[in-house]
Structures are given as C-alpha cells and as structure tokens.
Amino acid sequence: MSTLERDGVSLHYAIVGSGPALLLTHGFRGSSADFAKNVETLARANTVITWDLRGHGRSNCPVDPAAYSVAVCVADMAALLDVAGAERAALAGHSLGGFLSLEFQLAHRARVTGLILVDTGPGYRKDEPRAGWNKRAEGFARDFEAKGGERALGLARAARGILAQHDARVIESLPRISVPTLVIVGEHDTLFLAGSRYMADKIPKAKLEVIANAAHSPNAEQPEVFARVVTEFLRAIPADC
Numbered sequence: 001m002s003t004l005e006r007d008g009v010s011l012h013y014a015i016v017g018s019g020p021a022l023l024l025t026h027g028f029r030g031s032s033a034d035f036a037k038n039v040e041t042l043a044r045a046n047t048v049i050t051w052d053l054r055g056h057g058r059s060n061c062p063v064d065p066a067a068y069s070v071a072v073c074v075a076d077m078a079a080l081l082d083v084a085g086a087e088r089a090a091l092a093g094h095s096l097g098g099f100l101s102l103e104f105q106l107a108h109r110a111r112v113t114g115l116i117l118v119d120t121g122p123g124y125r126k127d128e129p130r131a132g133w134n135k136r137a138e139g140f141a142r143d144f145e146a147k148g149g150e151r152a153l154g155l156a157r158a159a160r161g162i163l164a165q166h167d168a169r170v171i172e173s174l175p176r177i178s179v180p181t182l183v184i185v186g187e188h189d190t191l192f193l194a195g196s197r198y199m200a201d202k203i204p205k206a207k208l209e210v211i212a213n214a215a216h217s218p219n220a221e222q223p224e225v226f227a228r229v230v231t232e233f234l235r236a237i238p239a240d241c
Helices: 070-083 096-107 127-147 150-163 169-176 193-202 223-236
Strands: 002-006 009-017 021-025 047-051 089-094 112-118 181-186 206-211
Touching: 002 070, 009 070, 021 070, 021 096, 047 070, 070 096, 089 096, 096 112, 096 150, 096 169, 112 223, 127 150, 169 193, 181 193, 181 223, 193 206, 206 223
Parallel strands: 021 047, 021 089, 089 112, 112 181, 181 206
Antiparallel strands: 002 009, 009 047
C-alpha cells in the first residue's frame, strides 16, 4: 500500500487496475482488507482505490478527537481521488463507508458517477432513533477504551467522531440523488434490511440487490455474487453520468 499524508495523519491506500475510478470505503472497525476478495475482479475494468479510514487498518490513529469527523473523512476521500488522478468516480461503501459515500455525494456531487451502498443506512430523521444509534456508538467507544492501546483508542475516537450521527441531512437528501445507485444488503442483515429498502425506494434510479446466504458483509461472505452485481452495475453507468 501507499501512504497519503493529511495534516500530519498518514492514510494507507492502494490503487489497482485501470479504467473508470471506483473508490471502496470500508465500515467501522474494518479496513481495506474487507474488500480483499473483490479487488482483483473489480480491477479488470476499473481503477480500484481502497483505503483505511483514520483510526483503522494501517492508517494513523491521531490523538486529537477533532481529527475524526465525517467532514474530515469526506476531505480524505476527495484527496484520494486527486492522488489517483480521478476527477470523477463511482463510490462503493460498506456500512459506515456507505454513509460516508452519501456524505461525499452531498459535498462533491460533480465528482460522483454512481453510488453502491452496501449494508448501510441513511441516518435518521427523528431525534429519538438518532439518540439510540449514538448510544450504541458511545458503547463501542467505551468498550475500545477499556481495551486500551493505540489502535483501540483510535477506534474509540472514530466511534464518537465519525460513527455518531448529528442531523438528518443525508436521509433528507435521498430524493435529490441523481446518479445511478445500487443498494446491496445481505438477506440476513436484519439491522440494515429496512434501511436498505428505504434508500432504494427514495433514491431515484436506485436498484436493490438482496444477496442470499449473506449477513452484514456480502462482499466477504458471497464475493463472487457481490463482484458480479457490482460489475454489471458499473458497466451500465452512462458515460455522461
């Protein structure tokens, strides 16, 4: 992997293949290795960019909590596209990575050719369920703090700064998304099935793909099926999109 320096934080990334750019973003507690079973196939027709979020994988774990935020991660994603020489890209994100992809689309619409949202959700419109999610994120943070160590503390900061939700911007933006969108969810991922169906219903041009015999990580659990549906989706994106 290569290293991108961002305000004193080293982010590890890899670029493989050639063709239209595809940025893969992993979920909370994951890493770029989550896509290890997919990259070779996807790179046959695409320039595939994988990376480790700050506090994850082989990227740095900054001590300053302010170094962990959705806005900072979106800026990291834009910088990665710049490094890859990609003015525009399709964004594929798993779980938290899918939410970050939606945030990127809000901030940099002109740079997005398509969205692939894998076992993710669009956030919450109402305060009560958002508070429930944030309570869950705080629980993750405390568990990692109890473990101690640089990596665990980085994940604790990421839980509070990146995973936590603050408003309804993303969920309210769904009807305004104009790029082709593929929503993927494992048939046994009970936590994200409803949210996936909701996104597929609200986003124009969206297609829902429920992958059989998979739970929260169909990219790892059913890699051949995952690669096939993603490849077919990418191939169908219009050149002028």
